[in-house]
Structure formats: structure tokens, C-alpha cells
Amino acid sequence: MxxxxxxxxxxxxxxxxxxxxxxxxxxxxxxxxxxxxxxxxxxxxxxxxxxxxxxxxxxxxxxxxxxxxxxxxxxxxxxxxxxxxxxxxxxxxxxxxxxxxxxxxxxxxxxxxxxxxxxxxxxxxxxxxxxxxxxxxxxxxxxxxxxxxxxxxxxxxxxxxxxxxxxxxxxxxxxxxTNQLEISPIHQPLLLDGTLDQCQQLRIRPMAWSCLGGGRLFNDAEFAPLRDELQTVMQETGAENIEQVVYAWVMRLPSQPLPIIGSGKIERVRAALGSLKINLTRQQWFRIRKAALGYDVP
CATH class of the missing domain: 3.20.20.100 (NADP-dependent oxidoreductase domain)
Known part of the structure; x- marks a missing residue:
């Protein structure tokens, strides 16, 4: 539950x-x-x-x-x-x-x-x-x-x-x-442009849409390095799949976004609940960020 x-x-x-x-x-x-x-x-x-x-x-x-x-x-x-x-x-x-x-x-x-x-x-x-x-x-x-x-x-x-x-x-x-926003490893502008900072300031929790990039996360060649890193973090954390790692990555943000699950398959919905048990370390979170963006922090 x-x-x-x-x-x-x-x-x-x-x-x-x-x-x-x-x-x-x-x-x-x-x-x-x-x-x-x-x-x-x-x-x-x-x-x-x-x-x-x-x-x-x-x-x-x-x-x-x-x-x-x-x-x-x-x-x-x-x-x-x-x-x-x-x-x-x-x-x-x-x-x-x-x-x-x-x-x-x-x-x-x-x-x-x-x-x-x-x-x-x-x-x-x-x-x-x-x-x-x-x-x-x-x-x-x-x-x-x-x-x-x-x-x-x-x-x-x-x-x-x-x-x-x-x-x-x-x-x-x-x-x-709330402010319902696109928040995902493959869409990160809002993390630093003040949008999520405002949510935190006002103590409102954003709703996060397209956490999995509408499926692009799994299919697009450009995200292969990200998939590899998610796979590594999945093994480190004992997660069942990389979807759980992505949802945990989104929920790790201090504004505490509420991920929106878009699947009509109850097995995937049930599996998403596993993300609630995953606590990413700061380094794991930034490794995923880097793998998605292709560069390190300034």
C-alpha cells in the first residue's frame, strides 16, 4: 500500500x-x-x-x-x-x-x-x-x-x-x-530553473508526468548510456526493474514529486510501488543525472 x-x-x-x-x-x-x-x-x-x-x-x-x-x-x-x-x-x-x-x-x-x-x-x-x-x-x-x-x-x-x-x-x-510538470532523467531543465524551487518554497508537491519519457527511455539509442547506468543502480539497490529506479530518482527530489504512472497493465502499476522502498544515495542520483545528460556537474 x-x-x-x-x-x-x-x-x-x-x-x-x-x-x-x-x-x-x-x-x-x-x-x-x-x-x-x-x-x-x-x-x-x-x-x-x-x-x-x-x-x-x-x-x-x-x-x-x-x-x-x-x-x-x-x-x-x-x-x-x-x-x-x-x-x-x-x-x-x-x-x-x-x-x-x-x-x-x-x-x-x-x-x-x-x-x-x-x-x-x-x-x-x-x-x-x-x-x-x-x-x-x-x-x-x-x-x-x-x-x-x-x-x-x-x-x-x-x-x-x-x-x-x-x-x-x-x-x-x-x-x-500543485504544478504538474514533466520530470524525468531525460527531461531535467526544471531541476535548476527555479520551478521546483518554487514548489519547495510554497510547500506544494508537484505531480510528475512522463517520468519514463513516454517510452523513449527504453527505445531511443541516445539513452543507451542512461539505461546502462539505471541497470547498474538497479542491481546495487535490489530494484526489480529500471522503472522503479527512475521513479525513485524523481521522488528523491526535495520537492517530493508525485509520479504519474501511465500503464494500463496492473503488473507494471504494482511493480511501480517497489520504487517507494528504494533510497538512492546522492552519488547514485548524480550518476543517473550524468548518464542522461552526458556531462558531469560544472
């Missing part, structure tokens, strides 16, 4: 590992099979489910909702996270992909998510990407309205810079709960 963490001083409380449903439509599950999968990861203590309105060509939320309709009791055991603010061409109305963070869109998107999930509240709503046309007052207006109506309990952002985060926070009467 995974532990639970308050991801921000004002909440919410999430499972240490998060189940990501970005690729749900690729898993080929019937609603009944999905019920079984949800029950299995709940039994492992992974209670937080990450979604976005655009996932699966705007289909994942509704597909997940079919499972919740089949087994309504699941809702009370889950924390539902979703995102809005990207308009993709999967919707015929969008001739080009763009961002949209106007107040009316945020509210209507949240209400659509509620219908898809067959629920009357979301645990956490995130703005999916920074918008060059973002008006912080408009987002705050939507967030406050959704909060006062009880439709959304907590709010946050995804892929925001520290300045963008601070701007939006300055307009809100409550604290943003």
Missing part, C-alpha cells in the same frame, strides 16, 4: 503515486474491465486518477465515467484530477490547435468533466498549459465561481513557469495546490 500525502498546506491529500489515464483509449478495455482495473489500483493504495479533457481525442473522461456508472461506489474512493485549457483539432470546431483560458470556457469545461465522470465535484482542476493570452483575473473568476459552487475542491496548474504560477496565485484567495 502506498502512503498518502497532503500535496499543499490547504490540501488535498493524494496517494504517493498517481494513476494516469492519458492513454486509456489505447488500452482497449471494456467498461467492466476498467472497473476491475480501477479496483485493482485502489487496492494497491493508488487512489488518485489523473485526466484531462483532451485525452484520447476528448474521449477518455467519458470512457472512465462509464466505469463509474457501472460501479458508483468507486467515486468515493477516488480523487479525480482533470485539466482544461487546450483546444485541439480533434474537435472539428478548432481549425488549429490553441489555448483557451477564458472564464466561460474553464467553467463549461469543468461542468462537462463533471457530466463525463457522473459526479458532482472534482477534487482538483488544473490549467493544462500556459496561455500567451492568459488573463489571470479571468482564470481567478472561474476558479472562485467553481469553488463557491462546490463543483471543484482544489485548483492548480500544469507546465507553468514560476512567474506564471505567481501571477495566477496573486489573484486567488486560496492557494494553488
Amino acid at each position: 502506498t502512503e498518502r500525502l497532503h500535496i499543499a498546506p490547504q490540501g488535498p491529500e493524494f496517494s504517493r503515486l498517481v494513476m494516469g489515464y492519458w492513454r486509456l483509449m489505447e488500452w482497449g478495455m471494456t467498461p467492466q474491465q476498467l472497473v476491475g482495473f480501477i479496483e485493482q489500483h485502489l487496492e494497491l493504495g493508488i487512489t488518485t486518477a489523473d485526466h484531462a479533457d483532451i485525452y484520447g481525442g476528448y474521449l477518455c473522461e467519458a470512457e472512465f465515467g462509464k466505469a463509474l456508472r457501472l460501479e458508483p461506489s468507486l467515486r468515493q474512493r477516488l480523487e479525480l484530477v482533470t485539466k482544461c485549457g487546450i483546444a485541439t483539432t480533434a474537435n472539428p470546431q478548432n481549425k488549429i490547435g490553441h489555448y483557451i483560458t477564458e472564464s466561460g470556457h474553464i467553467i463549461s469545461s469543468a461542468e462537462t468533466s463533471l457530466r463525463h465522470f457522473n459526479t458532482d465535484y472534482l477534487d482538483l482542476l488544473l490549467i493544462h498549459r500556459p496561455d500567451p493570452l492568459m488573463d489571470a483575473d479571468e482564470i481567478a473568476e472561474a476558479f472562485i465561481s467553481l469553488h463557491q459552487s462546490g463543483k471543484v475542491k482544489h485548483f492548480g496548474v500544469s507546465n507553468f513557469t514560476p512567474a506564471q504560477f505567481s501571477l495566477l496565485q496573486s489573484r486567488l484567495p486560496f492557494t494553488l495546490a
Whole structure:
């Protein structure tokens, strides 16, 4: 069973590992099979489910909702996270992909998510990407309205810079709960650009997406030295596989990111829990960093 963490001083409380449903439509599950999968990861203590309105060509939320309709009791055991603010061409109305963070869109998107999930509240709503046309007052207006109506309990952002985060926070009467970020040995800019430092400063825990690089970690030739080093650290720590080492590497960061697991195979989800028992030494952590970047620290 995974532990639970308050991801921000004002909440919410999430499972240490998060189940990501970005690729749900690729898993080929019937609603009944999905019920079984949800029950299995709940039994492992992974209670937080990450979604976005655009996932699966705007289909994942509704597909997940079919499972919740089949087994309504699941809702009370889950924390539902979703995102809005990207308009993709999967919707015929969008001739080009763009961002949209106007107040009316945020509210209507949240209400659509509620219908898809067959629920009357979301645990956490995130703005999916920074918008060059973002008006912080408009987002705050939507967030406050959704909060006062009880439709959304907590709010946050995804892929925001520290300045963008601070701007939006300055307009809100409550604290943003998280910044969902790409954190991985193969994507390390945020480790030194102040983004994770801000999370630590505010005592909020980021959610980490694409920890395994969307599979590139295992397949791309350029990451062969990294795979070799992960294999060595795996043997040193007694880990079962290199995935566990990567998740442990991410969780070793002092901002205490919550890794999002993107697999629809319960065996891989179960194996990810093994990362919670791995304590990397400082030298092991930096060896992985060096193997990924190809150079030593300055």
C-alpha cells in the first residue's frame, strides 16, 4: 500500500503515486474491465486518477465515467484530477490547435468533466498549459465561481513557469495546490530553473508526468548510456526493474514529486510501488543525472 500525502498546506491529500489515464483509449478495455482495473489500483493504495479533457481525442473522461456508472461506489474512493485549457483539432470546431483560458470556457469545461465522470465535484482542476493570452483575473473568476459552487475542491496548474504560477496565485484567495510538470532523467531543465524551487518554497508537491519519457527511455539509442547506468543502480539497490529506479530518482527530489504512472497493465502499476522502498544515495542520483545528460556537474 502506498502512503498518502497532503500535496499543499490547504490540501488535498493524494496517494504517493498517481494513476494516469492519458492513454486509456489505447488500452482497449471494456467498461467492466476498467472497473476491475480501477479496483485493482485502489487496492494497491493508488487512489488518485489523473485526466484531462483532451485525452484520447476528448474521449477518455467519458470512457472512465462509464466505469463509474457501472460501479458508483468507486467515486468515493477516488480523487479525480482533470485539466482544461487546450483546444485541439480533434474537435472539428478548432481549425488549429490553441489555448483557451477564458472564464466561460474553464467553467463549461469543468461542468462537462463533471457530466463525463457522473459526479458532482472534482477534487482538483488544473490549467493544462500556459496561455500567451492568459488573463489571470479571468482564470481567478472561474476558479472562485467553481469553488463557491462546490463543483471543484482544489485548483492548480500544469507546465507553468514560476512567474506564471505567481501571477495566477496573486489573484486567488486560496492557494494553488500543485504544478504538474514533466520530470524525468531525460527531461531535467526544471531541476535548476527555479520551478521546483518554487514548489519547495510554497510547500506544494508537484505531480510528475512522463517520468519514463513516454517510452523513449527504453527505445531511443541516445539513452543507451542512461539505461546502462539505471541497470547498474538497479542491481546495487535490489530494484526489480529500471522503472522503479527512475521513479525513485524523481521522488528523491526535495520537492517530493508525485509520479504519474501511465500503464494500463496492473503488473507494471504494482511493480511501480517497489520504487517507494528504494533510497538512492546522492552519488547514485548524480550518476543517473550524468548518464542522461552526458556531462558531469560544472
